Amino acid sequence: MSQPEYLTVSALTRYIKTKFDNDPYMKRVYLTGEISNFRKRPNHQYFSLKDDHAKISAVMFRGPFSRVKFDVQDGMKVLVVGYVSVYEASGSYQITIEHMEPDGIGALYQAFEQLKEKLSKEGLFTAPKKPLPRFPKRIGVITSPSGAVIRDIMTTINRRYPIAQIILYPTVVQGDQSADDLVRNIKRADESGNFDTLIIGRGGGSIEDLWPFNEEKVARAIFACQTPVISSVGHETDTTIADFVADVRAATPTAAAELAVPVLSEEIMKIDQQKMRLMQAFANQLKLKNQRLNRVQQSYVFAQPHRLYEAQSQKLDQLQQRLTSSMQAQLHQQERRYQQLSQRLIQQNPSHRLQNEQQKLGYLTESLQRQMQLLFQKKVQGFNQALVSLDLLSPLKTMQRGFSYTTVDEQVVKSVVQLAPNQVITVHYADGTIQAQVQSIQKKEK
Numbered sequence: 119m120s121q122p123e124y125l126t127v128s129a130l131t132r133y134i135k136t137k138f139d140n141d142p143y144m145k146r147v148y149l150t151g152e153i154s155n156f157r158k159r160p161n162h163q164y165f166s167l168k169d170d171h172a173k174i175s176a177v178m179f180r181g182p183f184s185r186v187k188f189d190v191q192d193g194m195k196v197l198v199v200g201y202v203s204v205y206e207a208s209g210s211y212q213i214t215i216e217h218m219e220p221d222g223i224g225a226l227y228q229a230f231e232q233l234k235e236k237l238s239k240e241g242l243f244t245a246p247k248k249p250l251p252r253f254p255k256r257i258g259v260i261t262s263p264s265g266a267v268i269r270d271i272m273t274t275i276n277r278r279y280p281i282a283q284i285i286l287y288p289t290v291v292q293g294d295q296s297a298d299d300l301v302r303n304i305k306r307a308d309e310s311g312n313f314d315t316l317i318i319g320r321g322g323g324s325i326e327d328l329w330p331f332n333e334e335k336v337a338r339a340i341f342a343c344q345t346p347v348i349s350s351v352g353h354e355t356d357t358t359i360a361d362f363v364a365d366v367r368a369a370t371p372t373a374a375a376e377l378a379v380p381v382l383s384e385e386i387m388k389i390d391q392q393k394m395r396l397m398q399a400f401a402n403q404l405k406l407k408n409q410r411l412n413r414v415q416q417s418y419v420f421a422q423p424h425r426l427y428e429a430q431s432q433k434l435d436q437l438q439q440r441l442t443s444s445m446q447a448q449l450h451q452q453e454r455r456y457q458q459l460s461q462r463l464i465q466q467n468p469s470h471r472l473q474n475e476q477q478k479l480g481y482l483t484e485s486l487q488r489q490m491q492l493l494f495q496k497k498v499q500g501f502n503q504a505l506v507s508l509d510l511l512s513p514l515k516t517m518q519r520g521f522s523y524t525t526v527d528e529q530v531v532k533s534v535v536q537l538a539p540n541q542v543i544t545v546h547y548a549d550g551t552i553q554a555q556v557q558s559i560q561k562k563e564k
Contacts, residue, residue: 128206135204138211144202147213149174150221153194155324157355163190166324167198167213175212176200182216192325193227196220226325230332233359237337247365248346250377253385254314256283257378258307258345260300263288267319267350267371274375279382285313291320296330301339308343315378316343318360319350319371331358340364350374517548534559 125133138144151167151174163178176198178186190196200215237243257275261267268286275282287303290296300318307316318340320328330336331351340347340363349364350371361367368374509515517523524531525544531537541556 127209131204131206131209134209135206138202138204147200147202149198149200149213151196151198152226153190153192153196154326156190156192157353158190167196168326175205175210176215177212178215178218182218186218188220190218191227193230194220226329226332230325230359233332233334233337234362237334237359237363242337242341243362245341248344250346250348250366251314252380254282254379256285256313258285258287258313258316260287260289260303260307260316260318261320261371262291265291265321267321270371271317271319271375274372275379278376279379281382282379291330292323292327293330297333297336300330300333300336304336304339304343304347308345313345315348316345317348317350317368317371317374317378318364319348319368319374320352321371322353322356328352328356328358331360333359336360337363348374348377514548517546522547534561 149167151169154166154168154173156163156165161180163183165176166173167176168174197219198213198215199217200213202211202213204211259268259271261271263286272284275284285307287307289303290299304316304318307313318331320331322328325332328351331349337359340349340360346366347364348366348368349358349360350368350373351358351360354369366377368377523546525546526536526541531543537543537556537559539556539558543554543556545552545554
């Protein structure tokens with residue numbers, strides 16, 4: 119039995135490449151997909167095209183890419199024309215794109231824009247940002263324990279500010295469970311209450327790799343966090359929802375560490391400078407105070423202390439004289455006022471006033487009695503005159519002169535139209551009444 123012939127990897131890869139190159143279906147491929155992991159380079163462009171179930175590497179050389187009229191971005195859905203071949207160095211197949219045009223927006227990119235617009239309207243991006251503490255004691259880092267992010271952060275902080283304590287919260291930063299793990303660790307770190315700053319980060323990747331940091335739950339957890347948050351997700355060109363919500367966004371993990379802590383040596387140098395300035399200022403103040411003390415010690419107050427109170431003694435004598443004169447003037451004025459009040463009091467003696475009022479009361483009493491008598495007589499005379507006038511106007515007086523009045527059913531008859539033939543009427547006289555019957559009625563002609 120013959121031994122099998124073993125191929126080299128290069129030979130196998132070359133064989134597969136020949137198959138791809140000779141396949142007529144691979145020489146002209148029309149493909150639609152979503153751009154992923156795109157980062158613009160100076161010459162040739164390397165990225166991926168994907169859909170919901172698969173991904174293919176893509177390359178577009180400088181010449182064809184220079185003819186693209188639109189801005190290529192991650193998440194864009196495009197239509198491409200090219201050929202499929204195998205890259206022998208890595209043994210991977212790829213599509214070499216010769217022509218590309220946009221075909222709408224990818225699903226993840228569209229979801230990113232929609233969530234971005236929603237949170238922006240709610241004010242999560244424009245809310246006041248919490249300032250970072252200048253000299254943090256404890257820094258919490260939420261990232262993968264095995265990635266380069268934690269190493270870069272620890273290296274930078276230990277170099278710049280080694281007195282700060284770094285606490286790592288191991289977190290899944292990629293995959294379906296990443297968002298829940300991020301939210302859980304953000305809450306754990308914030309609820310502990312003993313961190314000055316939190317750093318949330320991961321390395322670069324495609325929009326799919328960074329998608330947990332575009333989740334709404336992660337954005338709201340960062341916004342609700344009471345501890346200042348620095349977001350360091352992806353490369354400098356990558357932007358996530360977490361970057362917009364965080365208090366500070368850092369382009370790289372190293373930049374996040376630099377933002378979180380100062381340089382200890384520089385701060386010590388500043389303290390030394392402030393110390394020197396303080397000592398110099400104190401020395402200058404001490405010098406000025408000594409100069410002032412010397413001037414004061416040489417003043418006449420200390421050389422001839424009695425001169426200090428000579429002027430005050432003279433002023434005291436003048437004030438005593440002014441006080442004595444003022445008191446005497448006040449006393450004379452009060453004596454004059456007392457005499458004036460005594461005279462007024464004598465003049466206002468109540469006994470004289472009472473006698474005058476009693477005389478006035480007697481006069482008014484006599485005058486009142488006379489007026490009452492005159493008024494009574496006048497009222498009696500008017501009453502008698504009213505009786506005479508009333509008697510003259512009395513209907514009884516009129517009936518005694520022969521007048522009468524007629525009633526029917528106790529109603530006074532004022533006109534013949536109120537009567538009818540054979541009607542019984544009552545005629546009233548001054549000394550009695552009679553019953554009569556109407557024989558006939560004669561109306562007076564007008």
